[in-house]
Amino acid sequence: MAISTYHATSLPKTCLPSFTTLKVPSKPKNLHLGCPESKRSSISCSSTVCNINSRENDFTTLQRPDSVGRFGQFGGKYVPETLLPALTELEKAFHSLADDEDFQKELDGILKDYVGRESPLYFAERLTEHYRRPNGEGPHLYLKREDLNHTGSHKINNAIGQALLAKRLGKKRIIAETGAGQHGVATATVCARFGLQCVVYMGAQDMERQALNVFRMRLLGAEVRGVHSGTATLKDATSEAIRDWVSNVESTHYILGSVAGPHPYPMMVREFHAIIGKETRRQALEKWGGKPDVLVACVGGGSNAMGLFHEFVRDSDVRLVGVEAAGHGLNSGKHAATLTLGEVGVLHGAMSYLLQDDEGQIIEPHSISAGLDYPGVGPEHSFLKERGRAEYHSATDEEALEAFKRVSRLEGIIPALETSHALAYLEKLCPSLPDKTKVVVSCSGRGDKDVHTAIQHLQV
């Protein structure tokens, strides 16, 4: 499949393709694509509405992803030939681990003793009171405390899983890309823990803005390589990391930080984060004898959201709400609301929604929170949206900052700015919820890293 690039000047002479957008002559209104093996009926859909027959919307039987890595029309493996064997090997190794008791035991042990799981399901009493209506009714709000994990966010769940997997594969070298540095720090952390060599690619501009995180990664023993091509930000760092991987596939494993990228990454990363939802189910049962009614999570690439949602996708009575970054507002052109305003295309090896202009060029996204500042989104989220299984909303920078301050002051928990987007949406959500609705918000990270930004904007 022909894949054209949007930064042709940044490619070396040998013309290694990178994970890029699929160039289309015009905005696609109808995409006719081959259907997944398991479903024989064809799917004709616009980018916003689908006519699906009820059998295909039955999540209790739907295989996510299917055997070729598709979630409906989304997902897949849009990569150069050279990477296909590595991806196949990775998938095979991953599946074999599901039955490997030793691996599971080792992973569980590390998640418990190193990461600090299980993370609590915390009843946010003062936040609940804040949303109580004058008649005394309102939902009950719980925070799933991924902020308490080692390194301060959910990212470590996946980093640990993938590092262990890499060790299984006999790889001695790990590479990763990072924007603000959180995924880089999580990767450097696990590499130190397992004694693996670690190279993190980071845009030169990001390195300047996040010098402290660069220092942190180096303290942990990682090599941080600056990328100067393009806009010298995350997407360029991603391309460089992929280039490295193509050249070093034998010795190197690429730890992708989110549920994006080519199959099997979206599935693998989701599986490593699925523990969030599994724990939540058990904790909900212990605490109130039932399931949560609503799950709310912020969506950048989508990993923390998938981690919480996945366990409950088959429970049609559990509402799944994702919140993206609306930046300066959906009409401003400065946002990262991929599922709200994006279109379908291929980015970083997978078909999914993404923010592109009329010529198929990536639109530089914006969010006050670096982790949501991604022009794409995980293919499974695109699928859940299309099927109406999950709803996606957005919150602006300002709304997120307000939520950041609110939760800090009401609960003494400083949430990450990314998480604050999910918390911001509670303003719109709670008034509409029946009394005693059980809402679980994924508190995906702590906000220590955001204090500078917050203080500037909030004038505290």
Added chain:
Amino acid sequence: MACNMRTRDLLTGHLIVKRRTGDSSVVRAVVVDRNILVKNTPGSSNLIMKTLTKPQVETVDMDVSKGRFGRFGGKYVPESLITCLAELEAEFNSALRDTAFQAELATALRDYVGRETPLYFAERLTNYYKNSKGEGPEIYLKREDLSHGGAHKINNAIAQAMIAKRMGRKCVVAATGAGQHGVATAAACAKLGLECTIFMGTKDMQKQSSNLRLMKLLGATVESVDGNFKDASSEALRDWMGTMESSYYLTGTVVGPHPHPSMVREFQSVIGKETRRQAMERWGHKPEVLLACVGSGSNALGLFHEFVKDKDVRLIGVEGAGFGLESGSHSATLARGDVGVYHGALSYLLQDEEGQIVEPHSIGVGLEYPGVSPELSYLKDTGRAEFYTATDQEALDAYQLLCRLEGIIPALEASHALAFLNKLCPTLPDGTKVVVNCSGRGDKDVEMLFNHKFHSM
């Protein structure tokens, strides 16, 4: 402490010690010696007294209910505070017996703080310390760095904030050194809807500016005080004494007049209790060596207390040797201090020939305290616990070592305990179970190290 400042007026040139160990109502505390010198330094809010040159342990058991640990501890405060302290003690005892309070605290520790904290086998660190024959101790880290707020301080802050609420107080006052106690207190107050004022020394603010920002975001009012922790403490107490009816003084560590040391230790002892159970599950018996850094002593006592009666468990505390013990720039109170009264309790402290407080120094800001817990002073004198030191450089090296080997960034305070492994491990038999209290995470120190270019990269 402000209470000592008040007593300045009450005291005359010669002072007399009333060594009534069972009496918690001692108002004036003095030391009788050949050279009695009492000096109230302008600008110093503390009454320092010259000490005996030879420690005399009067009792062998700890009369905890009266606030004495041997001869250490007590309530060296003005009359005006005695009632208050008695009220606090009564409330504390009542809370300990109140099953509803205990249940609420247990839930807060589990769901808010994130307990229990893991007992983590540090495999790569263990291998690092193995000798050429492949022998060496097994090193475990008690992961207080994973607690909400990033240090063990929250265990005490949340419990005391709950007591404040129980007493009907609307606001909380506290002093902080490195900022961890300030952050923990601000967080606990936000959670419980209490107003919060934190006093912090200007010198400390510069070194731990990230913690300062966190306190403000959590809604606390931060008052700056010229100097460091000891000055902030005095100012905080002065402030509190003006509003004693409606506010609560939340002490962060195991110093001060009774019942503060016992209260804080009680709330921190969850660390040791969990460790005992985890050790039993893990390897079927108790740990053999417990290692913790010592500033005032809260994390150390939190780990040690559970095991004090287990004579086969070795208790090792590590203080800050700063630029070296001979340099005079350190915080090694138990190593180099004398006995005296400071901040309301009899304990070891760093004082000069004239009974003036020596300004302590350590790269671990939380260790920079010229006094130390009376209970630890007692454990030292009775030989139950051993105390050593580590310099700034040794702590920095240990900090970087743990980063590289385990992917854990420890607080610089905890790094002092980790530094001592260098000297300790070669002396231990193969397979000895060592538990090091990883009392906090080092994110707060990254900025400081980065700015001062302590790193070697």
